[in-house]
Amino acid sequence: MRTRPLKVALLGCGVVGSEVARIMTTHADDLTARIGAPVELAGVAVRRPSKVRAGIDPALITTDATALLKRGDIDVAIEVIGGIEPARTLITTAFEQGISVVSANKALLAQDGAALHAAAESAGLDLYYEAAVAGAIPLIRPLRESLAGDKINRVMGIVNGTTNFILDKMDSTGAGYQEALDEATALGYAEADPTADVEGYDAAAKAAILAGIAFHTRVRLDDVHREGMTEVSAADFASAKRMGCTIKLLAICERAADGGSVTARVHPAMIPLTHPLASVREAYNAVFVEAEAAGRLMFYGPGAGGSPTASAVLGDLVAVCRNKLDRATGPGESAYTQLPVSPMGEVVTRYHISLDVADKPGVLAQVATVFAEHGVSIDTVRQQGRPETGGEASLVVVTHRAPDAALSGTVEALRKLDTVAGVASIMRVEGE
Template identity: 70%
Template sequence: MSGKQVTGDPIRVALLGCGVVGSSVATMLTTHADDLSARVGAPLELVGVAVRRLDKDRSDLPVDPALFTTDAADLVTKADVVIEVIGGIDPARDLILSAMKHGASVVTANKALLAEDGPTLYAAADTAGVDLYYEAAVAGAIPILRPIRESLAGDDVRRVLGIVNGTTNFVLDQMDTSGAGLQEVVEEAQALGYAEADPTADVEGFDAAAKAAILASLAFHTRVSGAQVHREGITEVTAADIQAAKDMGCVVKLLAICERSGEGVEEGISVRVHPAMIPRSHPLASVRDAYNAVFVEASAAGRLMFYGKGAGGDPTASAVLGDVVAVARHKVGGGRGPGESAYADLPVRDMGQSLTRYHISIDVADLPGVLAQVATVFAAHDVSIETVRQQVTTGSRANLIVVTHQAPDRALAATVEALAELPIVDAVTSVMRVEGE
């Protein structure tokens, strides 16, 4: 407990949502009230917690039961700072806009809303002269957004590469270490509380794509929506893919990759989320369980890595309360934090223009000249082969493992389609990108 004397009018704080994250926020706001108030320079007063049901037992929370309400719309009009952790698009958007209209700064963890309609929220904050902070929207407790937005504001960020979804990282890590199949590990993740009953947002990549849109928007000073992010989940990753990665000294991770390339009129950005093989020597390969890690590459600062717990009640609440202290300080001392920076307005390139490498597994006839036919297809699409490995599966059939050099994704995809049409090819059994070198 702080010994600093705190004076002045209290900063009224309203909390929207009391689930896993909201409960942790409410607990920390209450139990750490004196320290938080000392850091702000004025008392922080929790004036209400909006919930869907009043009859739910919340006796384990150190919060006055009289503060719980189902009238979120009224609550946001009575606060100086509104914390939104209910998630989703509606009613979160209307509540945030109403809070700003009534003069409240907003702290949110809502990556889906920010990725879909961030510019509307920024415009409303500018009109009202209030703050919009959202550190908790990406990578839980890891401070990543503020370093990009503020600490690297004088630098030129070129690339952001990371693991930003703990559920999929846990699943892929368990598949790698135990050899289990995807469905089995997803069920384990659900039992441990890492995955929701409906894991679609995680395993199909929607959660990571929303976070990638936020990261790219900040890093490249360009508005990027979730719809502009190329998205592939992990549902097609098999135990065979995991083993193939092991065979070439790699591990499979679901990566968010935001890149800025080109110069002048040719400059643009690409934003993508997909599973990829990365060398086991790469720092991201050692990110285990449900942890997150993000690499930022900037012209002057070089390569920076941010690592930590990417989800969970207390870790996310830590990021939320860091934002609450920041915006409350602005309420006490005047001024505002940085708003939207979209001056660069760079074009967002489609996935076909992104440079990557492919690992391709092909079942073929074990005959003379097969390798030459396969190589001809690669050459016709201007794709260079890095390595080829052949395994005989039966007396007359074989499996080819081809790893390419870097090429545009469009050319690589066209190569795969052409390979599948060759008479000597039974099937293209696996295709996965290779990153991180």
């Protein structure tokens, strides 16, 4: 056992950082035993040094993160600031100083992962970021290491707890979107500005990271097709229930059937109640993985929060410290397949389309013709008169699998039909 401690710089001391610092103190003996050397919190870089931080020696606090990294004795930096800058510059500085990095920064990894990995690799250092996707759920290590001998064909997950909380409320209580969002905000599950969550930006960053790891290729944030869930209505849930489904905001990364390309997307979708993801409640996350040899796997747990995220950060810290002692590095970026990322139009999926139509003979024939002209095969149609609207009816069409471009072309053509008063909702159907 080495007695000279490994020195850690903590960059950021908010909800996650303060929990990392706390556990490093309270569980110091366990960390020492598991790493094979003591690990010491050598400095904590913060924006507001005056804030009282229980359990952290005030002498460790600094506002100069760069100076902390450059003082010459730091072995590992933990970046829990979030956002692009100053996190990116600090991580780059760390690598220049021979410091390995543990990060929880999904936005930065999704945007600049390739450059950061390259910087780590050329410096012979580690860049670990288990906490960046799905909080405490071990996901990056299983995908990158446990399944390293397998071929992953699909990763489909609930990777945003806020939106799952809202959709779960809508499902279980019949509430509308705004009402469920208000409850999520009141309970602290949604931020005052929920845009990043409800518009799918947060999930899209995670999808980019997961797709890159799963398919050993580079997937940038811009490659991810993104649709938010603010339009999901109580009526959509009612339709979903009639189909034996529920609605989840999913991040879906898929290898094309011919293996020559991949896709990554985030959007609300109907999934069957029998699918393991359907029973993921409240703010929990879960990621479903389909691999050629392993089959269907699922990883479930809390996707956010100070303690769960700190657990993931500390797991990485132990690994990076062990690598330091071994003078080795863990697996870096693996992007050797260089598979192109196809646009959303090439994704093959199913649609559930709800149309408001004139309640007269021949409408179904007209609608069916539009589907046929676009090469989209219809699975089921449910037609329902709605006398209260005076001559209008609703038509719910569920398609067979078809390219997304053919499906959206169909919808565009349907909108132009005189007999179609409106397209009430369009939702993809996944997980069957």
